[in-house]
Amino acid sequence: MKYGKFVLAVVAVLLAVGSFGLTLAQDGGTLVMWSQDGDVNDAVLAEQFKVWAETTGSAFTLEIVNKETEVLRNDLQTAGLAGSGLPDMVLGPNDAIGVFVDSGLLLPLDDLFDMSMYPINLGAAQVAGATYGVPTNAGNHLMLMYNKSLVEKAPDTWEELIATAKSVEEANPGVRGFAYNLNEPFWFLPFVHGFGGGTYDADGNMVLDSQAWIDAYQFVQDLKFKEQVVPSECDYACADGLFKEGSVAMIINGDWAINDYKNLETSPALGPDNLGLAPWPKLPNGERPKPFTAGKFISIPVGVEGEKLDAVISFVTWLTTDPEAVTAYALGTSRLPAIAEVTVDPAADPLLAASNEALLTGVGMPADPTLRCMWDSVRPQLEGVMSNNVTPADAAMEAQISAEECIEG
Amino acid sequence: MQGIGGLTGDIVLNTLGQIIPLIIGVVVGVVVLEFLLYNLLAKTLKVKNALAYTLLAPAAIAILAFMLYPLFFNVLLAFSDLKRTTFPCYSPIARGECQLDHLYGLDYAVKNFSDVFFRVRDGEIIGWGRLLRTADSTFPVLLGRTVLWTVINVIFHFSGGLALALIMNQKIRFRGVYRALIVIPWALPGVITALTWKQEFHAEYGFVNTLLQGIGLQPVGWLRDATAAFVAVTFVNIWLGIPFYMVMLLGGLQSISAEYYEAAQMDGAGAWHRFRFITMPLLRPILIPAVTLDVIWTFNKLDLIVIMTGGGPEEKTNILVSALYNAAFGTAATQQLGFAAAFSIVIFFILFLFAIVWITTSGGLKEIYDR
Secondary structure (H helix, E strand, O other), X not given: OOOHHHHHXXXXXXXXXXXXXXXXXXXXXXXXXXXXXXXHHHHHHHHHHHHHHHHHOOOOEEEEEEOOHHHHHHHXXXXXXXXXXXXXXXXXXXXHHHHHHHOOOXXXXXXXXXXXXXXXXXXHHEEOOEEOOEEOOEEOOEEEEEXXXXXXXXXXXXXXXXXXXXXXXXHOOOOEEEEOOOOOHHHHHHXXXXXXXXXXXXXXXXXXXXXXHHHHHHHHHHHHHOOOOOOOOOOHHHHHHHHHOOOEEEEEEEHHHHXXXXXXXXXXXXXXXXXXXXXXXXXXXXXXXXXXXXXXXXXXXXXXXXXXXXXXXXXXXXXXXXHHHHHHHHHXXXXXXXXXXXXXXXXXXXXXXXXXXXXXXXXXXXXXXXXXXXXXXXXXXXXXXXOOOOOHHHHHHHHHXXXXXXXXX | OOOEOOEOHHHHHHHHHHHHHHHHHHHHHHHHHHHHHHHHHHHXXXXXXXXXXXXXXXXXXXXXXXXXXXXXXXXXHHOEOOOHHHHHHHOOOOOOOOOOOOOXXXXXXXXXXXXXXXXXXXXXXXXXXXXXXXXXXXXXXXXXXXXXXXXXXXXXXXHHHHHHHHHHOOOOOOHHHHHHHHHHHHHOOHHHHHHHHHHHOOOOOOHHHHHHHHOOOOOOOOOOOHHHHHHHHXXXXXXXXXXXXXXXHHHHHHHOOHHHHHHHHHOOOOHHHHHHHHHHHHXXXXXXXXXXXXXXXXXXXXXXXXHHOOOOOOOOOOOHHHHHHHHHOOXXXXXXXXXXXXXXXXXXXXXXXXXXXXXXXXXOOHHHHHO
């Protein structure tokens, strides 16, 4: 044991350093938020948190962990199953709220917030009469976005859009007239709504095989194969990337992307001067496709309590109801406020006003957990229609069968 | 602080601030435990080979924690009814009433395993079960596609790897450079490879169609058409797998003594006979484990398919493991984790059965057992 004391001393020092380090790592003054909102908007939120902390003198800091939709859903359930590792706040769209509520992972918020403050879109976060999310904005809606240097005026009908797209392509070799996320059901549902259909009937049964669905499948198939107005293949990254670099004149995208497109660093072909927003063009039946609308919501997972819960309630209340904070966050993220007291001044932000106009054409998105069955059942059928392997009628029939089996479990 | 793609200096410092103390804590913890364990074994219990056990302990604990425990947990899940609506029963922190009268049982296992194969209504089998959301996503269809995928890949991996190994075994100039270039696909992270090839197979902007059009052929909707998408992912996986065989077989070729070839040449054996009766038999001890590993890796190749096609279009590029992933966590997630666990055990047993039959019939481990 010649070196025994020395070894013990080294171990003791290392242990002390390690314990100190672990203490630092487990700082009790940090609120953790899992966000699906994207880095640009998260940065705005982080700035708002600093303002709140300075205003209230809170010692808490905010750590935002950005997660993609599916990853966030899976991670929250995994942490719930493990019984630890849940964040203090979850920021995301409303469609996962139903799943989380079924899983018992969210706190009901009706007793923690004054819900009368949010009359616009609170229903999108309600399950069985209880509210599980506070809206940070209203929207999350898809709209027509165009590059003003290529398209002077937004087309008002699909006929006009097709003509505009073709004239852009003729005048600008190498530039596409129009592109969108072809195989993603979230981009397809507005067409169904425009043709008079929906996901549920009046009795709450899922109906995916009505004539409206068939008409919608036929319409998007024709856009691709008959009118040839969209690329033969295009997902979100394709439409988004081409638009940012000026290689496509018009796309369909959501309000979450506006801030990115206003930024000349990330979108060199756009910026605030070249970005144009408009409601969806009218279908041949005279109706506009109606995008799902809801917004982004902050939910609080189970297990948040004591000082942390107080801090979360204080911050979220301030962020979503204080007129100055709401205005700053809305302008910072280029998204619409979710409280009636704060309205968009078109002069302050014409893009936000245009987004508001598009929002008014939408339909509310339910938080029903079975909605997931619709998305998953429609996706492969839409892929079949868009590769011309499946007829619109067969796609509608198959989606209905699949959704019924999915709901049955 | 300005950063790259949102990665600011603050984020880096914050991350390091969390990781470094954790690493120090883990190292200190291991040192302390090793010290205590050695003292316990050597001084108190007077165990022979105490140092060896002490040094093996961290690896043994890691295997227990990260392999055996998850395996056990997965089997346990297969005996559960864990799904979205029963989640509160199994989560220690979830709120809500639990409607189940028991959490684990043989009845759940029977249902979970039968759901992998059959669709049952009112106690009667009414057809193959849908593992995903289309009528074609049944177990026999997915198994057939998985076998096809594995066979095509392994054949091309082996033949391509062997051809390159034979070439690289010759005395050619810049051999080291060629070897390094050929190994690149294997050395690259799989996610980067898959994302890169996904872009290259894009119908309008990808390199593959640009090349086809350059030689006067029609462009192909690689990721839009189900058959073309299967060809595309298979091609990429073949490209990825060849370097593994080349490295393994080149090592084997270089260990074969030149005297065998000289003796055969003196006896008048031609190139084909030397290859068939000397090269192949002497490569066998390397080849059998390599094929075994390749079959298992290819059968379980998840990342490439999920990233390149997500199993689509129309769920037609799914193999068993990607279907399992999609059913449990992906685009067709049914939130039925008990069922997903049973599904994964079925896949495990298919591979287990293959490994036993293959190793037994090929005599792959004979030399090891004979030692």
